[in-house]
Amino acid sequence: MKKEHEATLPDAAAARRRKGIIITAIAAAAVIVILLLPCVLAAATNTIYPRTSVAGVQVGGMSRSEALDVLSAQLPEALSSQTIPIVVQPGEADAENAGGVFELSLSNLELTASPAQAADAAYENGRSGNFFTSGLAYAKGLLFGHAIAPELSFNRSTIRSEIAKIAAQADIPVTECSWRIEENTMVVTKPKSGYVIDQDALLQAVEGALSQYDLGEIQCTLTEKAPVSVTMEEIYGDAHCEASNAYYDKTTGTVKDGNTGVDFDPVQAQTLMDEAAAGETFSVPITVTKPKITKEEMSANLFRDKLGSCTTSVSGTANRKHNVALAAQSCNGVVLNPGETFSYNETLGQRTAANGYRTAGAYVGGKTVQEYGGGICQISSTVYLATLRANLEIVARTNHMFYPGYIPYGMDATVSWGGPDFKFRNNTDYPIKLVVTYSGGQATCTIYGTNVTGNSVKMEYNILSTTPYQTVEQEDSSLAPGERRQEQNGYTGYKVATYRCVYDKDGNLISRTLEANSTYKSRNQIILVGPEKAETPTTPKPTEEPETPSQPAQETPSGQEQESAQTPAETPQAPVQTDNAAQ
16 A cells, blocks of 8 residues: 555656646737737728827727817817916015916917827837837837827917016016105105016926926926116216206297296115115105296296397398398298397308208409399397397397498398308297298398296497598599499498397386497499590599498308407497387
8 A cells, every 4th residue: 555655756746747738828828919919900900090189089999080080179178278377486586476387278379289190199109110119009009008199289479478467467566666756755666686487498398398298387486686776876967957948849830838846865876775674665756847938927927028129221223132031031930949049040041052042142252243142131130139129138140341320330240151151049938939020122030929027128339439431533434534334332331339229117227238340341432434535535424422332232152351349448439329210
């Protein structure tokens, strides 16, 4: 019996070994089947792998055409329902802001995706590579699914706009320095740093996420943004101003408000700023000066009064009268605000044919010649006397070389292009307007403004000395014996002092001041005579010598020789006379 038992033990072990081998083979075969089955299924299927989705739209097990239909219907809505979380972290120095999470909705980004491209991508997923990689992809889909990222097109400017909306909620804006005037106080806000999103960096991050269709959260950190550094000295440069009256806007023809004067101590104000906390508002004491003339007062009194006027008689050729009329037209309507200066040359411009001027008599080197613009000095003289009577400030004036005859002594003003100019300044507190006309042989200048005092001016002149002209005879062989012809008329020379006499509204003399000394040259009268006959000599008949020219002198703005109008004051040698030209 013992021997039989020992004989059966090897057989049992062998049986167990065979059984184990069989089980292992079965298991290996099962594993092989499991491993090869996806490969076989992947190779055999003509549809999208199972559990495949595009932006959450399930297309697994569908053919390409079926997936295209589904994606065309559902993909736009699926995309619009998605959001990207934007996590804003506070900066290190930003203790006031705890950050936050903001949702960036894809529905606001004007996104588009191609359903055809998405269907193709879903179908091709896992089909590249060999038999085993395809099977692995198939198996992966069965276990975990496939999420296919669609290719998105988006509008960058729209994304930037949406990011700006987030920044408007998350940012702590910079507090720039500001100031305002409240009665007698300047309210100043001290600058303070802000903390803001780097919008350019966030834009790049969002674009990257959309390109990869990675809709996970995007983090960004607020960064400090410093304000513009400002000192109270700089604010003083901006805020300080002198008070100025309302003024007349020549462009619009309306009265504009003036400026309120503002002044303060910038050193004291800087101390107050240094003591204030960042972002704090503090007050600076100021001195406020109101305009002397308000817009309402200016409007009510604009061009209310006739300040001064002058009329002169115009003679000469048609060309001279044309030039006078053209010069009057240039000056007519000119408005000067307080402090502004009138320049006759600048107002008329150069006297040329292109500017409409004609040739007329003019003085060049003491002789009468034809020049463009001859005669325009009559308007400058007429305006000059009107400005004197308006009690305005004369800036520049030169008398004629020869006394012109159409205006009282010492009250003329000659001009030339590139030479003497006539200028005056509006030294009143209100605008003034020139009304200058030529009509019916009369040139008139009237100056309108606002006479707040009621004062008036009368001009006086005193002829200090005279220089009579000489008659010079010159033989001219072209004339018949005994024939006489005047070649040049003679002018008497004068030295004249003019005085500005200011009277109050009741006619009482307030002041009498020397306005100008004017020196007019004399000019010889030239008589051309024919040669005498040898056998019967004749005596020339004396020519009567007028005290002043029989015709007004003619002047031009170009090429005219001038002397200084100012000569030392002399003791009057003739009675003082008041100008009696029409006012």
